[in-house]
Amino acid sequence: MNQPDHKVVVGRIGAAHGVRGEIKVNSFTEQKTAILDYRPWYIRQGKEWQEVAVRSTRIAGNDILMRIEGCNDRDVVKRYTNCDIYVTRDQLPELDEGDVYWTDLEGLNVVTVEGQPLGTVSSMLETGANDVMVINGESEHLIPYLDHVVIKIDLKAQQMIVDWDPEY
Numbered sequence: 334m335n336q337p338d339h340k341v342v343v344g345r346i347g348a349a350h351g352v353r354g355e356i357k358v359n360s361f362t363e364q365k366t367a368i369l370d371y372r373p374w375y376i377r378q379g380k381e382w383q384e385v386a387v388r389s390t391r392i393a394g395n396d397i398l399m400r401i402e403g404c405n406d407r408d409v410v411k412r413y414t415n416c417d418i419y420v421t422r423d424q425l426p427e428l429d430e431g432d433v434y435w436t437d438l439e440g441l442n443v444v445t446v447e448g449q450p451l452g453t454v455s456s457m458l459e460t461g462a463n464d465v466m467v468i469n470g471e472s473e474h475l476i477p478y479l480d481h482v483v484i485k486i487d488l489k490a491q492q493m494i495v496d497w498d499p500e501y
Contacts, residue, residue, distance in 0.1 A: 339422035
């Protein structure tokens with residue numbers, strides 16, 4: 334299968350659960366169970382993309398569990414452990430003006446308000462207190478994703494302006 338257009342990672346397949354082929358799903362969506370609203374799911378193993386045929390899902394305590402079509406025992410589902418779950422971008426809800434998905438931030442060039450380049454956003458971290466951007470350039474910067482730090486995001490120009498000391 335070809336790579337899905339404009340893919341967005343929304344979760345990760347976790348460990349096998351029980352002996353009958355159920356597997357845990359780690360959701361990256363803001364509301365944990367929102368991942369269940371999206372279909373189809375895609376995974377990539379090596380260089381190959383495949384659509385995951387989800388047979389069933391259920392909530393068990395704090396866990397989301399799923400069964401994949403054709404996977405009826407613990408040993409078979411283990412090959413999916415740690416595969417990211419992707420959906421196509423057109424499945425995601427439209428955002429309010431000024432809001433962005435984390436995936437939109439990844440790859441943006443980051444510069445200070447003084448115009449000094451810091452690098453590019455490589456990933457985002459959820460820390461509990463606030464989200465943090467991982468910026469890779471000449472050195473790595475961990476910059477909080479806060480309104481008073483992130484001054485401007487220009488997706489068309491692929492640039493973010495931050496009020497941040499490059500020495501920090």
